[in-house]
Amino acid sequence: MPLLYAFIKRRFRVVLTQKSFFIFQLAQPLIWLLTYGLSINNALSKAFEEILGTNFLAFEALGLPMLFSISFPLANSLNMSLEFSLGSPRIIRLLSSHDWRASFILADVAVYAILSLLALFELLVISFPFGFPYSFSLIGFLSVVLVIFLSVLFTYSLAIVLSKVLLSVSSYVSLLLLPFFLFSGIYYPVMYLPRLELLISAVIPYSHAIAIIRYFLLGYKASQLGAIWSGLFNPITQIALSLTYLILFSFILLVLASRLLDKLGTREVLF
Amino acid sequence: MAIEARELSKSFRINSKLPIPMSPSSKKAGQEGVSIERKVFDRISFTLDNGISCVVGPNGSGKTTLIRVLSTDIPPDSGSCTVMSYDLVKEKNHVRSIISTMFQGGSYFFDNQLTVGENIAFLSEVLELDKEKIRELMEVMGVNDYIGFKFGFLSHGNKKKMALIRAIALDRPVLLLDEPTSDLDFAARMAVRKILQDIGEKKTVLITTHEIEDIELCKKLLILYDAALKEYDRNSILKLANSFKVISIEKPNDNLGLEGYVLLSKSREQIRILVSNQEVEELIRKLQGYTQVVVGKPNISEIVIYISRLNNRSNW
Numbered sequence: 001m002p003l004l005y006a007f008i009k010r011r012f013r014v015v016l017t018q019k020s021f022f023i024f025q026l027a028q029p030l031i032w033l034l035t036y037g038l039s040i041n042n043a044l045s046k047a048f049e050e051i052l053g054t055n056f057l058a059f060e061a062l063g064l065p066m067l068f069s070i071s072f073p074l075a076n077s078l079n080m081s082l083e084f085s086l087g088s089p090r091i092i093r094l095l096s097s098h099d100w101r102a103s104f105i106l107a108d109v110a111v112y113a114i115l116s117l118l119a120l121f122e123l124l125v126i127s128f129p130f131g132f133p134y135s136f137s138l139i140g141f142l143s144v145v146l147v148i149f150l151s152v153l154f155t156y157s158l159a160i161v162l163s164k165v166l167l168s169v170s171s172y173v174s175l176l177l178l179p180f181f182l183f184s185g186i187y188y189p190v191m192y193l194p195r196l197e198l199l200i201s202a203v204i205p206y207s208h209a210i211a212i213i214r215y216f217l218l219g220y221k222a223s224q225l226g227a228i229w230s231g232l233f234n235p236i237t238q239i240a241l242s243l244t245y246l247i248l249f250s251f252i253l254l255v256l257a258s259r260l261l262d263k264l265g266t267r268e269v270l271f
Numbered sequence: 272m273a274i275e276a277r278e279l280s281k282s283f284r285i286n287s288k289l290p291i292p293m294s295p296s297s298k299k300a301g302q303e304g305v306s307i308e309r310k311v312f313d314r315i316s317f318t319l320d321n322g323i324s325c326v327v328g329p330n331g332s333g334k335t336t337l338i339r340v341l342s343t344d345i346p347p348d349s350g351s352c353t354v355m356s357y358d359l360v361k362e363k364n365h366v367r368s369i370i371s372t373m374f375q376g377g378s379y380f381f382d383n384q385l386t387v388g389e390n391i392a393f394l395s396e397v398l399e400l401d402k403e404k405i406r407e408l409m410e411v412m413g414v415n416d417y418i419g420f421k422f423g424f425l426s427h428g429n430k431k432k433m434a435l436i437r438a439i440a441l442d443r444p445v446l447l448l449d450e451p452t453s454d455l456d457f458a459a460r461m462a463v464r465k466i467l468q469d470i471g472e473k474k475t476v477l478i479t480t481h482e483i484e485d486i487e488l489c490k491k492l493l494i495l496y497d498a499a500l501k502e503y504d505r506n507s508i509l510k511l512a513n514s515f516k517v518i519s520i521e522k523p524n525d526n527l528g529l530e531g532y533v534l535l536s537k538s539r540e541q542i543r544i545l546v547s548n549q550e551v552e553e554l555i556r557k558l559q560g561y562t563q564v565v566v567g568k569p570n571i572s573e574i575v576i577y578i579s580r581l582n583n584r585s586n587w
Contacts (some may be wrong), residue, residue, distance in 0.1 A: 088394065091437070095443075
């Protein structure tokens with residue numbers, strides 16, 4: 001635990017030194033809400049109310065935290081390679097007598113999950129004047145926290161695994177972000193996708209994460225769980241399966257990433 | 272034996288479109304656009320015990336790579352090595368718990384965005400460094416005023432001092448230091464030598480260096496050159512170094528008549544030659560009228576080049 005705490009403090013300090021990045025990330029929800037969100041909401045709200053039982057803005061606002069769960073750790077992935085070549089992780093890797101790897105990953109994940117939750121909280125607060133139909137419960141809140149944490153863990157671990165293969169951040173963006181964003185249903189209900197694409201969507205862990213968040217804050221119809229699971233099982237089983245799927249994927253990637261972390265330092269970064 | 276290496280080899284594969292020398296001393300160039308293998312050291316064997324040992328050799332001879340291999344930063348290609356009886360590859364986590372290391376790299380593996388104090392606080396928690404010892408060493412090295420500075424703002428020399436402090440404060444039985452005294456001011460160099468002398472009595476310390484003064488601290492002297500490692504008698508090398516001077520001729524012309532002297536380096540801007548003490552006056556006379564001539568002491572790498580020439584380079 002002291003190791004985990006030390007890594008969390010370090011990451012917070014490093015993130016806070018990147019002021020412009022930090023401010024931009026927190027300004028994003030507001031910019032999104034006032035532009036794209038309001039415009040599409042005005043055009044499509046009636047249809048959304050009829051089909052999903054909620055308006056477009058509320059539906060979209062709950063997909064956006066996933067955007068942060070992906071973008072925060074991915075944006076850090078280049079820094080991470082640099083850190084392992086040039087920063088303190090390189091020397092910790094060589095001189096620490098403890099197994100520091102899981103603590104290192106979990107600390108970073110905790111910090112990025114907190115930032116993602118902050119973005120979600122910000123969205124919920126600025127949504128209130130628009131009368132968003134969210135339902136709050138303790139179980140819902142805890143599930144959202146867990147899902148955000150797992151999503152960040154998944155993204156972060158995936159970034160470590162891929163950084164052994166890919167060399168530039170632009171590769172991550174084109175290879176990961178775009179398909180993940182588009183197939184996970186951040187911007188639209190996946191139920192209208194053709195069958196094959198719906199299958200792809202169901203494989204992507206983010207689709208399950210978004211569905212769980214929407215389930216607890218907007219209800220079953222808006223969650224798209226029925227589409228993801230092709231109408232199989234009852235809603236509670238679907239939630240349990242989606243959560244299990246997310247946990248399983250995140251855990252496998254965490255184990256893989258922990259093993260690869262030691263090798264990150266041996267890559268020389270050339271300028 | 273604290274460190275025992277047998278037939279250790281390391282090479283790097285270089286993909287380049289530029290002609291690259293096959294080895295530091297070779298004039299042969301790699302073919303354009305191909306991947307070539309460059310042997311850094313080839314089947315070297317050595318043993319190290321308590322006390323200070325030095326590895327010397329010119330730039331690019333593989334000193335830093337040897338420190339990185341012994342620090343488990345990169346694995347050797349072949350051969351075996353034990354550190355306090357632990358296998359360097361198979362038991363690297365054990366090795367990591369008994370070594371302390373410092374090698375060259377951007378900011379010596381500190382976090383540039385954090386202050387010196389924040390870096391120390393973090394490393395103290397993660398590596399269980401003795402904060403009191405760090406404070407003491409910072410005072411000795413003259414860096415205690417920089418505690419609130421962002422690490423990235425420190426000069427190269429001060430960053431190196433902090434890296435040395437971290438390595439020494441860790442208090443492990445094996446210390447591997449890459450050029451610990453280069454780039455430091457005089458007072459810091461003296462302080463580092465004093466510290467090394469003190470800890471060398473109880474620990475196994477391996478340093479790489481170009482400095483003659485560092486050799487004086489060493490119990491064992493190893494010369495790494497042309498992918499080979501050989502042990503030399505420290506006193507003979509020091510005696511040899513004292514019997515030579517380096518003459519630097521700035522902006523030389525082609526007709527200086529330097530045939531027969533040991534050429535250390537040659538460019539359009541400068542020629543450096545190694546001359547025995549007896550030959551210095553004669554050469555200065557020869558160069559009379561040539562104003563930009565500087566006479567100085569050779570460093571250990573220049574002596575290594577001299578020895579390799581004596582031993583016919585490839586088989587020295």
